Amino acid sequence: MSEQSLDGRPVDGSEIGKRRPGRRPGAADTRGQILAAARETFAEKGFDKATIRGIARQAGVDPALVHHYFASKEGMFVAAMELPINPDEVIPMLLAGPREDIGERLTRYVLTMTSEAGARQPVLALVRTAMTNDRVVTMIREFISHAVLYRIAESLQIPPIRMEAAFAQLFGVVLMRYVVKLEPLASVEIEELVELLAPTIQRYLDVP
Amino acid sequence: MSEQSLDGRPVDGSEIGKRRPGRRPGAADTRGQILAAARETFAEKGFDKATIRGIARQAGVDPALVHHYFASKEGMFVAAMELPINPDEVIPMLLAGPREDIGERLTRYVLTMTSEAGARQPVLALVRTAMTNDRVVTMIREFISHAVLYRIAESLQIPPIRMEAAFAQLFGVVLMRYVVKLEPLASVEIEELVELLAPTIQRYLDVP
Structure with a gap:
């Protein structure tokens, strides 16, 4: 199938x-x-x-x-x-709702997308290749920076490093949930993680 | 040398x-x-x-x-x-100072340790192996869970998932700083990162 x-x-x-x-x-x-x-x-x-x-x-x-x-x-x-997340969709989605809910919206979006094995697998395959291949790292860095993080940071008028800290938090959680499989992180419901993580993401994405 | x-x-x-x-x-x-x-x-x-x-x-x-x-x-x-971080040292260090500075102390400790190539390299080598080897993942998961995260969570009397979220944040930042090399994250001074990240870690490590 x-x-x-x-x-x-x-x-x-x-x-x-x-x-x-x-x-x-x-x-x-x-x-x-x-x-x-x-x-x-x-x-x-x-x-x-x-x-x-x-x-x-x-x-x-x-x-x-x-x-x-x-x-x-x-x-x-x-x-x-074959990435599950398209910045052309994420950015409008982020900006569409109220600014004070942006952390919750982004956290739920990332956790929902990655909860699906078929969406997650190409991302993890790319990360695996990147860990041992400098060209792939460069390609991913440039894409994430210019197509995703800098664009979101600019739209929200925050320094890019705040968006990078938010990305590191969400990426770290996805890695610990689906690759390292730390418990209870790997088994809890998405909504429990949203409650725990959204305030972190919200703080980074608020204008400092 | x-x-x-x-x-x-x-x-x-x-x-x-x-x-x-x-x-x-x-x-x-x-x-x-x-x-x-x-x-x-x-x-x-x-x-x-x-x-x-x-x-x-x-x-x-x-x-x-x-x-x-x-x-x-x-x-x-x-x-x-050859890991640079020994839980037998980290836990007493975390518990030694005031509880309200614990996020800052842990963040600075992790960033200082990993800023040294010789200390960082065995960790990244282990992560690389883990990405493609299930046995190594199991070994790392058990060590991180039982020797590090659960012990810290128990000492601080917080639910383990809060310690896992903190670990995911710090691990994600180290990965983005030294493997993906996102800018400006890869170039900023440790103290700028401590200022940005410590409140996140503090929130997770506070009793909810």
Whole structure:
């Protein structure tokens, strides 16, 4: 059985290389071709120096076609690495509600997304590779910094280091819950963790 | 040049297998033999099921000799894995000062210890191995839980999950500072990080 994310998008890599029912083979192949080219280009150049034009060239397609499939370089990175969290979605979600609930909103979002094995697995695979591969570390650092953390920090008008501290807290919890499996952290309900962690995240995200 | 920790103890593994000046070769070899046996036993049985008696048998020495070199199973694990942080030192240090400064004390201790490459490197090596090896994960989980987190939580009379959240925050920061190298997190002074993180750790370690 192929695992699916909450929105029904396959998250276990089955969309790449395999044909999906109801989609023209040509279209599926082109999208897969672009994603394969994106993975190569991001790994080689890092996130900052990769361009949509360069990825289109690598895939042997027109840049307009890349734009047709992926709204942004960020969106393409998320799809290529099969990440469950897209900054193009997280940032509007964070800013949509009241500022005083932002810590709770972000904490619940991260814990809910990562509670799903199919969404978590590509993230952990990337972390595993990064632990022993400097190029992958560079690629991840650039993406997280420029596509996620700096953008959120700028939107919230807080110093980037506060967003990095919040990220370190949430990432550390996900690692301890799903890789190290510390108890009781690994077994408690999401809402108990939200209650414990949200005030921390809220403090970092409040204007100092 | 061999890196040394603040107290002059070699931390890059040079004490194992090599002879140190001023120490009788026989003594150094026995200690190294016990540590090698400890590493094998911990990897095979995990932390909880390993015993000083079993490690002595594996090393072919008398259990009394193991006690002579290492005060406790915890101390032996720390020496065998070359960890920079010994719970037998951290816990008294945490409890020694006023309760309202405990977050600051723990945060500064962890950041100072990990700021030294020689102390940090064995920890990161262990984390790298753990990411792809379930036995190593089990060994680390048991050690961290029973020798560090539960003991601190019990001393402070707080629920263990609060200590786990604090640990996740500090571990996440060390990972982002030294592996992912997020900026500005990787470059700021320790005291700036202490100011940012200590209130978080203090909140978790306060009696709820």
